[in-house]
Amino acid sequence: xxxxxxxxxxxxxxxxxxxxxxxxxxxxxxxxxxxxxxxxxxxxxxxxxxxxxxxxxxxxxxxxxxxxxxxxxxxxxxxxxxxxxxxxxxxxxxxxxxxxxxxxxxxxxxxxxxxxxxxxxxxxxxxxxxxxxxxxxxxxxxxxxxxxxxxxxxxxxxxxxxxxxxxxxxxxxxxxxxxxxxxxxxxxxxxxxxxxxxxxxxxxxxxxxxxxxxxxxxxxxxxxxxxxxxxxxxxxxxxxxxxxxxxxxxxxxxxxxxxxxxxxxxxxxxxxxxxxxxxxxxxxxxxxxxxxxxxxxxxxxxxxxxxxxxxxxxxxxxxxxxxxxxxxxxxxxxxxxxxxxxxxxxxxxxxxxxxxxxxxxxxxxxxxxxxxxxxxxxxxxxxxxxxxxxxxxxxxxxxxxxxxxxxxxxxxxxxxxxxxxxxxxxxxxxxxxxxxxxxxxxxxxxxxxxxxxxxxxxxxxxxxxxxxxxxxxxxxxxxxxxxxxxxxxxxxxxxxxxxxxxxxxxxxxxxxxxxxxxxxxxxxxxxxxxxxxxxxxxxxx
Amino acid sequence: xxxxxxxxxxxxxxxxxxxxxxxxxxxxxxxxxxxxxxxxxxxxxxxxxxxxxxxxxxxxxxxxxxxxxxxxxxxxxxxxxxxxxxxxxxxxxxxxxxxxxxxxxxxxxxxxxxxxxxxxxxxxxxxxxxxxxxxxxxxxxxxxxxxxxxxxxxxxxxxxxxxxxxxxxxxxxxxxxxxxxxxxxxxxxxxxxxxxxxxx
Amino acid sequence: xxxxxxxxxxxxxxxxxxxxxxxxxxxxxxxxxxxxxxxxxxxxxxxxxxxxxxxxxxxxxxxxxxxxxxxxxxxxxxxxxxxxxxxxxxxxxxxxx
Numbered sequence: 001x002x003x004x005x006x007x008x009x010x011x012x013x014x015x016x017x018x019x020x021x022x023x024x025x026x027x028x029x030x031x032x033x034x035x036x037x038x039x040x041x042x043x044x045x046x047x048x049x050x051x052x053x054x055x056x057x058x059x060x061x062x063x064x065x066x067x068x069x070x071x072x073x074x075x076x077x078x079x080x081x082x083x084x085x086x087x088x089x090x091x092x093x094x095x096x097x098x099x100x101x102x103x104x105x106x107x108x109x110x111x112x113x114x115x116x117x118x119x120x121x122x123x124x125x126x127x128x129x130x131x132x133x134x135x136x137x138x139x140x141x142x143x144x145x146x147x148x149x150x151x152x153x154x155x156x157x158x159x160x161x162x163x164x165x166x167x168x169x170x171x172x173x174x175x176x177x178x179x180x181x182x183x184x185x186x187x188x189x190x191x192x193x194x195x196x197x198x199x200x201x202x203x204x205x206x207x208x209x210x211x212x213x214x215x216x217x218x219x220x221x222x223x224x225x226x227x228x229x230x231x232x233x234x235x236x237x238x239x240x241x242x243x244x245x246x247x248x249x250x251x252x253x254x255x256x257x258x259x260x261x262x263x264x265x266x267x268x269x270x271x272x273x274x275x276x277x278x279x280x281x282x283x284x285x286x287x288x289x290x291x292x293x294x295x296x297x298x299x300x301x302x303x304x305x306x307x308x309x310x311x312x313x314x315x316x317x318x319x320x321x322x323x324x325x326x327x328x329x330x331x332x333x334x335x336x337x338x339x340x341x342x343x344x345x346x347x348x349x350x351x352x353x354x355x356x357x358x359x360x361x362x363x364x365x366x367x368x369x370x371x372x373x374x375x376x377x378x379x380x381x382x383x384x385x386x387x388x389x390x391x392x393x394x395x396x397x398x399x400x401x402x403x404x405x406x407x408x409x410x411x412x413x414x415x416x417x418x419x420x421x422x423x424x425x426x427x428x429x430x431x432x433x434x435x436x437x438x439x440x441x442x443x444x445x446x447x448x449x450x451x452x453x454x455x456x457x458x459x460x461x462x463x464x465x466x467x468x469x470x471x472x473x474x475x476x477x478x479x480x481x482x483x484x485x486x487x488x489x490x491x492x493x494x495x496x497x498x499x500x501x502x503x504x505x506x507x508x509x510x511x512x513x514x515x516x517x518x519x520x521x522x523x524x525x526x527x528x529x530x531x532x533x534x535x536x537x538x539x540x541x
Numbered sequence: 542x543x544x545x546x547x548x549x550x551x552x553x554x555x556x557x558x559x560x561x562x563x564x565x566x567x568x569x570x571x572x573x574x575x576x577x578x579x580x581x582x583x584x585x586x587x588x589x590x591x592x593x594x595x596x597x598x599x600x601x602x603x604x605x606x607x608x609x610x611x612x613x614x615x616x617x618x619x620x621x622x623x624x625x626x627x628x629x630x631x632x633x634x635x636x637x638x639x640x641x642x643x644x645x646x647x648x649x650x651x652x653x654x655x656x657x658x659x660x661x662x663x664x665x666x667x668x669x670x671x672x673x674x675x676x677x678x679x680x681x682x683x684x685x686x687x688x689x690x691x692x693x694x695x696x697x698x699x700x701x702x703x704x705x706x707x708x709x710x711x712x713x714x715x716x717x718x719x720x721x722x723x724x725x726x727x728x729x730x731x732x733x734x735x736x737x738x739x740x741x
Numbered sequence: 742x743x744x745x746x747x748x749x750x751x752x753x754x755x756x757x758x759x760x761x762x763x764x765x766x767x768x769x770x771x772x773x774x775x776x777x778x779x780x781x782x783x784x785x786x787x788x789x790x791x792x793x794x795x796x797x798x799x800x801x802x803x804x805x806x807x808x809x810x811x812x813x814x815x816x817x818x819x820x821x822x823x824x825x826x827x828x829x830x831x832x833x834x835x836x837x838x
Contacts, residue, residue: 550749565824576828576832577832613757613803621751731792735791735792739772740775
């Protein structure tokens with residue numbers, strides 16, 4: 001055990017083989033692995049800040065009436081919690097961090113198609129994040145509109161909406177450039193023998209995600225510019241007094257923001273498709289259908305945006321059309337779930353941390369997805385729209401789904417890049433705490449929503465008090481588990497047991513290179529002769 | 542499929558087209574609003590349309606089409622290593638961009654002088670659909686004008702690099718991709734022209 | 742005829758000028774159509790159709806799409822179709838209110 005050593009890099013690798021040192025070697029690096037780590041630590045930091053805000057929200061909701069803050073503060077905090085979680089964490093997290101770290105190696109490439117553009121993407125992300133943070137402490141203070149910035153309130157509130165929204169605009173640019181970089185990379189940089197049919201499913205999911213980033217994000221860009229124009233120029237495009245239609249804002253906003261949730265979930269589903277075969281020692285069931293389902297989700301998901309608008313005043317025709325299309329989107333997601341479970345069937349399953357997070361993903365995402373159908377069906381949505389049920393639904397999908405997968409990926413892949421690993425037992429305990437805490441926290445919300453408690457309300461009726469208290473206690477359990485996870489993981493990456501080339505027995509290309517990988521990834525150009533889950537073909541028992 | 546090409550011009554072209562797709566969606570949002578509001582306020586849109594400056598707009602159409610020709614020729618010139626020709630063609634393109642922006646300045650000056658600008662008292666007193674029309678007009682043409690400015694600046698940088706021999710037939714990516722960007726600017730105008738000046 | 746494999750596709754000055762002349766002609770046509778009284782349908786859809794044709798020429802020749810590979814030409818459909826869907830589906834709302 002080398003845990004007492006100060007240096008923790010066993011060999012020459014991307015950490016030290018460029019000859020450049022210091023912070024400039026990182027923040028101006030065009031190496032996809034360094035950029036991936038830059039993204040990783042950035043998104044994780046913002047995630048933790050937003051977690052604190054979430055815990056504060058739950059503290060306030062612990063008892064009826066004022067608990068620790070007033071209503072204006074509450075509105076600002078749930079807005080900022082949402083803005084940070086969505087724009088600074090969950091949308092950039094997978095493409096930026098694990099997408100960058102893993103995808104080029106998985107396709108047998110030395111780097112992405114446009115390495116300097118890749119670095120520029122990260123800088124745009126940081127600049128946009130900085131602008132958003134500045135907006136919280138300047139002007140009229142943090143926005144209180146909710147992360148959805150609905151008109152007319154977003155046009156009239158004196159809080160610092162314009163600056164915050166401009167920060168989101170800059171981050172959107174980062175997302176767009178990453179998307180176009182990844183599409184080009186996957187088309188143009190695959191190694192010899194790496195056919196589309198041999199691509200790891202994580203790559204397929206990133207490909208579909210990248211397309212959504214390209215087509216949807218610009219619509220957000222124009223929507224955000226329109227908010228600024230309305231506030232600064234008074235153009236009146238959404239002002240009924242001057243002929244504008246507030247519902248048009250919602251159309252434009254959700255044309256991006258619905259596909260955005262697929263940016264959030266598709267890469268996570270890709271990771272699950274990587275982990276389950278490896279920890280079941282079985283090739284994935286239905287590779288082709290899973291690959292196609294990523295494309296299907298991206299496509300169909302672009303057609304359903306107005307299911308967020310059933311109660312907005314839009315036409316009944318639109319309500320029916322979008323409700324029907326929303327059912328269609330559930331089908332390819334179902335395909336994935338069935339195929340993962342089929343992969344597990346008769347597999348040789350080992351329940352280590354990555355697998356625990358992956359398995360719980362299937363349950364939590366399924367709950368999220370099924371409650372999504374309740375919301376997607378117009379008739380039932382009328383009852384639960386804008387209630388805590390919605391909040392429960394999207395936390396099950398975004399947190400139980402993408403969030404838990406992020407933790408899975410951290411345990412699965414980071415040891416490869418650090419050359420050391422976490423300790424298994426504390427990781428399992430952390431997972432357990434998080435799983436239990438998560439369900440207490442968010443299942444309560446869904447019950448509360450069904451019972452009629454609205455979302456984004458500072459106060460609530462006395463009959464909701466007990467479940468709110470239970471929910472808040474769940475948040476503390478979850479937070480404890482998260483803290484244990486992070487301490488255990490980062491301690492392990494620094495001083496844990498050294499890790500070899502292929503600790504999990506994966507057949508994808510990242511497990512064929514050195515641990516940690518050299519800057520150029522491959523010492524000689526790889527020629528691919530087997531599929532990504534063909535353990536036999538890869539010579540792995 | 543090459544893995545580590547020294548130059549991947551097809552990849553660069555693919556990447557640039559993907560970026561152009563995003564621009565189509567950016568302007569697409571504004572066109573979506575136009576489509577909805579023109580149907581709802583046919584009368585006010587038509588009335589406003591009668592006051593639009595067809596002369597300026599037609600001139601600008603010719604100017605932009607010509608600029609597109611010149612920049613496309615500049616691509617050919619770079620591909621043939623006709624450095625001087627390329628430089629002057631690019632100069633012509635930038636001149637066209639400047640003329641376009643001057644025209645726009647004159648057109649907007651006259652409209653603003655007549656009390657037509659976002660949130661003006663005159664528009665506030667007018668019928669609702671009128672405000673919406675001019676709001677869309679200024680935003681769409683303003684965003685387009687910003688792209689003309691950006692494109693012109695980009696082409697100026699390219700022109701200097703062509704003259705210094707940094708951009709040439711063996712390294713034409715910046716020339717080709719800047720030209721694609723410029724053509725997109727032209728394409729957006731090809732649709733703005735009928736929507737705001739002809740069909741109302 | 743794909744770039745990167747057999748060398749770049751170079752379009753001659755003459756060909757480009759011909760395209761430009763066609764575009765100018767179409768621009769003159771579209772202004773004329775809009776000034777004459779040919780009925781409201783032609784007045785609206787005529788210039789838009791001509792705009793589409795002009796766009797086609799610019800994309801095909803000025804932007805070299807005519808000489809690009811199949812991949813790029815098929816990919817161009819994505820923004821066109823999706824934009825049509827975004828606008829079209831919005832009308833499920835707007836037309837029936």
